[in-house]
Amino acid sequence: MARRSLPKLSMNSTPSPRKAERLVAVKGMNDILPPDSARWEALEERVRALMRRYAYENIRTPIVEPTALFVRGLGEVTDIVEKEMYSFEDRLNGEHLTLRPENTAGLVRAVVEHNLLYNGGKRLFYMGPMFRHERPQRGRYRQFYQVGAEAMGFAGPELDAELILMAHALWIELGITGVELQMNSLGQPEERKQHRAALIAYFEAHADQLDAESQRRLHLNPLRLLDSKNPQMQALIEAAPRLMDFQGEKSKAHLDAVLAILQANGVPFVMNPRLVRGMDYYNLTVFEFVTTELGSQGTICGGGRYDYLIEEVGGKPAPAVGWAFGVERVLELMKAQEASAPAIAPDAFAIVTDAAALPTVCACLEQLRSKGVAVQLHASLDGSMASMKSQFKRADASGARYALVFGPDELAQGSVTVKALRDAGVAQRTLALAAWSDWADTLQSKA
Numbered sequence: 001m002a003r004r005s006l007p008k009l010s011m012n013s014t015p016s017p018r019k020a021e022r023l024v025a026v027k028g029m030n031d032i033l034p035p036d037s038a039r040w041e042a043l044e045e046r047v048r049a050l051m052r053r054y055a056y057e058n059i060r061t062p063i064v065e066p067t068a069l070f071v072r073g074l075g076e077v078t079d080i081v082e083k084e085m086y087s088f089e090d091r092l093n094g095e096h097l098t099l100r101p102e103n104t105a106g107l108v109r110a111v112v113e114h115n116l117l118y119n120g121g122k123r124l125f126y127m128g129p130m131f132r133h134e135r136p137q138r139g140r141y142r143q144f145y146q147v148g149a150e151a152m153g154f155a156g157p158e159l160d161a162e163l164i165l166m167a168h169a170l171w172i173e174l175g176i177t178g179v180e181l182q183m184n185s186l187g188q189p190e191e192r193k194q195h196r197a198a199l200i201a202y203f204e205a206h207a208d209q210l211d212a213e214s215q216r217r218l219h220l221n222p223l224r225l226l227d228s229k230n231p232q233m234q235a236l237i238e239a240a241p242r243l244m245d246f247q248g249e250k251s252k253a254h255l256d257a258v259l260a261i262l263q264a265n266g267v268p269f270v271m272n273p274r275l276v277r278g279m280d281y282y283n284l285t286v287f288e289f290v291t292t293e294l295g296s297q298g299t300i301c302g303g304g305r306y307d308y309l310i311e312e313v314g315g316k317p318a319p320a321v322g323w324a325f326g327v328e329r330v331l332e333l334m335k336a337q338e339a340s341a342p343a344i345a346p347d348a349f350a351i352v353t354d355a356a357a358l359p360t361v362c363a364c365l366e367q368l369r370s371k372g373v374a375v376q377l378h379a380s381l382d383g384s385m386a387s388m389k390s391q392f393k394r395a396d397a398s399g400a401r402y403a404l405v406f407g408p409d410e411l412a413q414g415s416v417t418v419k420a421l422r423d424a425g426v427a428q429r430t431l432a433l434a435a436w437s438d439w440a441d442t443l444q445s446k447a
Contacts, residue, residue: 028134028142038344039331044127046173047147054166056123056149061106063129067096073105073313075221075280084132099131103148104281104306104322105313111152112315121153127327138295141328148303150322152310157254160285160305160321161261167289167301167323168267174330175339179300181267182288184275185255187247189283189308196222198241209236226274242273254284277302281309285321293336294329301325345399346374347443349421351391352406355384361406364416364433371440376400396421402443 025031032040051058067087074081086099100106103126116122127147136142149166151159164181171179186192199222203210210218211233214225226237244252262269269287277286286304294300303323311317333339348368352361365375376398378391386394388407395403405417414433420426431439 026142028136030141030143035344036331039334040327043174043327043331043334044147047125047127047170050166050170050173051125051149054123054149054162056125056151059107059110059124059126060128061100061103061110061126063100063131064097065100065106065109067098069105069109069313070098070101073108073281073309074102078221078224078280080132084134086131086133101132102130102324103128103146104150104324105309107148107150108152108309108313108315108320112310112313117153117310117316117318121151123149123151125149138332145327146324147327148322148324150320152320153318154321155307155319157257157285158261160254160258163303163321163323164258164262164287165265165267167325168265171289174334176330176333176337177339178291178293178337179333180290181262181269182272182275182290183255183259183269184272184286185244185247185251185284186276186282186286186304187243187251187284191246191248191251192223192243192283195241195243195246198246199223199225202240203236206236209233221280223276226276237274244273251284258285277304281306281312283307287323289325291333294332300329300333345401346376347400348373348375348402348404349395349398349400350375350377350404350406351388351395352378353385353388353391354408354411355380357406357411360411364406364436367436368440373440373443375404 048058067085070085071081076082080101085101088097089095090097107124107126111117111122111124125148127145129143129145131143133142134140149163151163168181171177187195200218203214203218203222203225207215207218209232210225211228211230214228214230214233217224225233226240228237259269272288275286275288276282277288282304284305284307286302288299288302290298291300292298301323302325303321305319305321307319308317310320350361350365352358362377365377368375378386378394380386388405392403401420401422403419403421405419407417410416410430413430415430416433417428417430418439419428
């Protein structure tokens with residue numbers, strides 16, 4: 001191969017600097033910037049508080065898992081496995097790995113690997129990023145975040161209901177309205193087997209009305225045909241055999257018990273016999289919380305019971321149920337409804353006009369922060385201190401409740417002036433620096 005010749009440089013010449021290429025984020029993988037990041041933090045804090053009230057413990061799993069975990073757990077003939085996973089071969093050891101497209105399978109893998117059910121059932125929750133290669137659109141991204149809650153080792157319908165009640169409580173706490181709970185039951189494997197045979201016979205009799213994708217899936221996973229979004233097939237799907245008609249008394253009794261608990265708690269729901277969810281591991285109860293305010297991405301939370309997944313990934317048979325919600329979709333809905341916008345302003349803004357005073361001022365501010373008071377210090381852009389007028393403008397723009405003025409007179413007297421920025425009825429006052437602790441306690445008691 002011919003080698004390109006390089007330009008010759010004289011001993012006294014230097015290469016002209018080249019402008020570096022501007023790099024941007026991968027399509028569909030977004031930066032979360034202030035002030036939006038404060039909304040994320042506020043939601044995460046409320047989720048953690050909710051989980052504590054229901055006695056769910058946090059679990060954190062890797063974002064990279066063996067590809068076989070998702071093929072085996074989610075089902076080989078699913079959109080996620082067939083089209084959307086970020087899978088690759090580790091060039092160092094040849095392992096086939098995948099960025100997690102969802103976290104239930106990974107959580108089950110962790111439970112099995114670490115024998116977490118040895119002493120009985122576990123209530124667990126997680127938060128973190130997932131990855132699917134799909135067309136980015138509102139509320140749907142290639143790197144997206146989910147919060148999930150899973151109850152493992154419990155077979156009773158009260159756990160299905162508990163998880164639904166928990167999600168319902170979160171919408172109320174976030175101020176979200178207009179969310180519809182849709183319910184269905186997928187029964188048990190033997191019942192689905194009978195339903196599967198009936199579906200194949202039905203769709204075979206109408207094969208000329210199936211699109212290419214449905215024809216391909218007909219004998220691989222006919223249940224997926226019920227999830228088709230092709231408008232030309234909706235009448236055909238609506239007339240297809242219903243799984244509920246193949247379910248025995250035990251499966252129906254489980255669903256009835258779940259619905260009875262929801263009714264006793266005043267949680268409205270509608271039955272949707274076409275609700276099947278996108279993974280193959282579900283049985284019995286499945287549910288979704290749906291909104292009409294996010295366009296085509298109407299599902300904000302979904303889940304159900306998956307009593308056979310633990311055994312499927314190599315563990316001892318154990319029942320389980322859970323849900324996950326998309327963080328971006330919930331935040332989009334909160335934004336659309338102007339629900340529960342978090343306060344992101346500091347409690348106080350420190351104004352300093354003399355750089356020589358910064359060591360004393362910073363020591364005072366650290367005392368406040370140690371008491372839980374959020375304080376923002378004016379920072380110079382060019383090394384010089386801005387005028388007091390300019391700093392007051394920035395204090396007001398910050399949204400702070402108080403301005404803390406460390407002027408020459410105050411510092412000479414070992415004091416600070418506290419000026420209310422949001423309440424004209426609160427008088428300006430001067431505090432001795434020694435009284436910081438008492439003022440901080442008063443401020444926190446009013447928070």
